[in-house]
Amino acid sequence: MYKKSLPLVLAALVAFSAPAPAAESVAPPKQHWHHQGVFGTYDKASLQRGFQVYKQVCSACHGMKLLSYRNLAGLGYNEDEIKAIAAEYTVVDGPNDDGDMFERAARPADRFKAPFANDKAARAANGGALPPDLSLVVKARHNHEDYIFALLTGYQNPPAGEEGLPGMSWNKYFAGHWISMAPPLVEGAVSYADGTDASVEQMAKDVTQFLAWAGEPHMEERKKMGIKVMLFMFVFAGIMLAAKRKVWAAVH
Amino acid sequence: MSRPAQTEKFQNPVVQWIDERLPIFTMLIKEYGVFPMPKNANYLWSFGGMALTMLIIMIVSGVVLAMSYTPHVDMAFNSVERIMRDVNYGWLLRYIHMNGASFFFIAVYIHIMRGLYFGSYKKPREILWIVGVVIFLLMMATAFMGYALPWSQMSGWGVTVITSLFAKFPLIGDGLVTWLWGGFSVDNPTLNRFFALHFLLPFVILGVVFIHVWALHITGSNNPAGVEPKSEKDTLPFHPYFTSKDGFALVVFLTVFLGTVFFAPLALTEFDHFKAYDSMVTPPHIVPEWYFLPFYAILKSFVYDFTVVLALLAMGGLLLAFPAAYVFFKGDKKKRDMAFMGLGALLGGLVLITLLAIATTHLEQPSAAAYLKVVIIPAALQGVLAMFGSILLLVVLPWIDCSPVKSARYRPIYKKCLLVLLISFITLGYTGAQLPEGWPVIAGQVATLYYFAHFLVILPYLARKEKTLPVPNSISEDPCCASKGN
Structure with missing residues (x-):
């Protein structure tokens, strides 16, 4: 998928970096x-x-x-669902005040x-x-x-x-x-x-x-921000081009 | 070139007060305000500024990344993943830094090609050029060490392959590698020192860039016509003409860069970079980052050991060259003596290293046949020397190419040879990524041969024999530039 969304990179560079797949493998x-x-x-x-x-x-x-179980929020689970999923597992924690390791139900932070x-x-x-x-x-x-x-x-x-x-x-x-x-x-x-x-x-x-x-x-967040950044950059480039043309008009 | 002295007072009293004590505003006006630029400088002249911008982006993103990175073999990989997952905008910082390295090299490679095409290394810009080569070398060292820091499979094995090259040096090799590693294998001390140096070197680069820009502001910029500005008619003040032009070019460049960061952040990265380093599992195919591939291909092009047999053959050839030189330079005694001295030095050097190799080799069963097979320069060492040599050649380029014409525009044959050099370099970039078998090896060897022939044979020859086109008297009189204006 990464190579497909590549209209912005010079094609030559991709050819440069394309790794030779390991021997004997069939392209999926x-x-x-x-x-x-x-x-x-x-x-x-x-x-x-x-x-x-x-x-x-x-x-x-x-x-x-x-x-961690808390990351499952990214799948659309809410806090209670995540707590319930985590609680299905038992993890070892400790040492406690007596110096012993003990078992407890997993928490979202585990x-x-x-x-x-x-x-x-x-x-x-x-x-x-x-x-x-x-x-x-x-x-x-x-x-x-x-x-x-x-x-x-x-x-x-x-x-x-x-x-x-x-x-x-x-x-x-x-x-x-x-x-x-x-x-x-x-x-x-x-x-x-x-x-x-x-x-x-x-x-x-x-x-x-x-x-x-x-x-x-963070892919969705990345793309969402990327679209805003690209729009800003296109407008910015347009303004810079207009400014450059105006400045150079007398020289041409 | 003379620059007008800045004498007028500033309107703003605060600026005036500061400037009398530290003339920073006077300096800025002189170097970036009225500084005369050849008016025909095209967009290829914008890539230096882009490279500097990338350096600053790399330093800023790098320092912030360092705040969350742990340089320990057991934690480095996971700390990078923690940056990707849990640090606020850590994924953005890391993708900027990862792809920033690539775009820094893209800008610098175009900047270097520009210099080669328009003869920017020639008098009076030799020191400017050499300082540039130093920056390039420092960049390579910095990028290599940075690639090690995520401590992935590619990191650890890349470090192992490249540092092991130093073991090929005779006598000191093994000690040198142990010293580089800080131990007997690539391990925690190696990662620690790479992190320290990766943090330090960018600031060294920044300092050398300052010298580069300083030297530039002494000689002024070269231009597509390759003739120095003669009058004020040939130049335009840096501001607003080149601030606007470079500014536009920079925004376009950054748009492509950010497009990659946000939409194809892994396009230039190997998949093995996402596996933690395991010293027991060698990846099937270890490759450096794309910007090192041409030099890596040069390294891999050398496959035959230089043995005593070959040395004896070479000595024989040199001996035959003496009478040949005698006949060839019959008329000119001075040149003949020079040729004899050169051949004698080669022969002497060859005999010396052959004897040295034989003396330092311990043979179990000494025999003539065994001695003939003694290796003087192993293939790998030839590759290492060639790889470093291919860059160091650039240092002496101003004296290799002593053609008085700077711009390739007026050098029809040089222009074609440069195109072949570019094709060779791209070929090397491609073959560097392939497994060392089959036709890519041959293609790489041919390209390597051309790379060295270009600098060592073709350029000195062309400098003397090439029929160049008439060079315009001045930038304003250059028909090609006058019509376009920029």
């Missing part, structure tokens, strides 16, 4: 995203559904350590609860593979949203004759194709609160948008 097909483009905003209903997918599926293995105590525990539970933190995953992959969506929907039977290690799956869009993550989304894995049909594609689309929001929570 372009998707349309509600939040792309100069006026694009997040689809809040989709973000909430995406959060539900993260909560019920992804969060079993993947943490989002840069997010970070998302991590699925594992540390990276080693995560690897031990996942056959040696480390499930990456998802806070920035959309920004940290080439082709951004398109790649995440393609990966989640790109599980296929391996080509005839190819044999992977046990526990590995074949994915069309993963570099090298053999991925440690088993297909995470199956038809009806969640039952959406708003009644939307939970097809694999729908869930992938929703969770991708949620992850895009998680990486760039």
Whole structure:
């Protein structure tokens, strides 16, 4: 999406900076995203559904350590809803006045609860593979949203004759194709609160948008301010051009 | 060039009172009010002011970012994310700073190209030019260290790759790298010193920019005709003519910059910049920021070690060159002696480094064949030397190109060669981002060859042999500029 909203940057510079994608990867097909483009905003209903997918599926293995429950306000939840969501989790706090650590219900200010105590525990539970933190995953992959969506929907039977290690799956869009993550989304894995049909594609689309929001929570504010700034700059440039023309009129 | 002395009194008594004690208003009027600019200076002359504006934007946004940044390997990445998420308008500050670096380099690259095209490095502006090259080098060092601060995968691995280049220097290499790192690997001391230097160097740049502008105000600006102003008819006062012109150009430039900040803030950034640094996981493809790519490509263009065999072949070639020079300079004894001295120095130097390499190499099983394979200059060191050399060449440019004609407008062949140089530079920028395999390597090598040939062979040759077009007597008489007026 970032490269698409690029009418203002010299095309040559983009060619300059375009990274060579990692070897053996298949370019993911372009998707349309509600939040792309100069006026694009997040689809809040989709973000909430995406959060539900993260909560019920992804969060079993993947943490989002840069997010706090209070950030969910960006999805359109109100204070009470956020308190209720946080309270579903138990976190360790302390030490208390007796010097002991204790458990309590999570509060909006707490970070998302991590699925594992540390990276080693995560690897031990996942056959040696480390499930990456998802806070920035959309920004940290080439082709951004398109790649995440393609990966989640790109599980296929391996080509005839190819044999992977046990526990590995074949994915069309993963570099090298053999991925440690088993297909995470199956038809009806969640039952959406708003009644939307939970097809694999729908869930992938929703969770991708949620992850895009998680990486760039101030995007809407940025674009809104950007439009005002651009309007100001266009007027400013016009005034400067008029002033320059008037000053130089006698010289021409 | 003479500038009119400022003698009139100021109307405002406060201004008058200050000016008698510290003539700051007199100075401003002299340097930015009545200061004579060649009236034909076009919009390419606006990029210096844009670069200075970007420097100020970078310093202001950088100082505020530093208030919320933590230079520690365990916290740097998350502190940058905290700026992006929780600091008021932190996302705006960071995107301004990130993209500001790119736009600073865009302005400076156009500024340098302008200088190359119109011969702005030539007499009397040699020092002005050299100070400019120093600013460019300081900018590169500052930008490189700034890229390290978010301590992302690209940060940590970029630092590892570039600092490791210094290990290629013979004898002192390993010690040098340990000294740069402040330890035996890229770690917390490295990040700490990079942060300290990244904070310091912009102010050094500001000081050197002051010297650059000072030198500019001694010689005055060059212009598209490349002839110095001869009378008042050739110039216009800086204010209001160039304040209005540069002001308009600056607003357009900032509009493009802010458009990028608000609508495509990641267009010039690698995705690996959003993963925290992990010294155990090497990214498949480590690339520097786009503005370093041409020089990175020069570095990667050198792939063959210079061994004793090649040195012996080169010595043989040099020996054959002696009789050739004897025949070639038969008529001129002075030139012949010069040629002999040059060849002798080359030969002596070659013999010396060959012996040095053999003496410092410890062979398990010494044999003639083993000695022939001893590496004198490894490919990587050639690349490092070439990369630094490609910029240092610019320092001596005023003496490499001693053609009396400044502007490429009147140098038809130079103009074409400069276009090829630009194409080579852009090619290097492209190949620098590619994996070092296949045709990009060859394309990069050809472009590198042209880069050096342009400065070391073509320019000295053209300076002597090029048939230049007639240069106008003065700016006012320049038909090309008189019709356009600007």
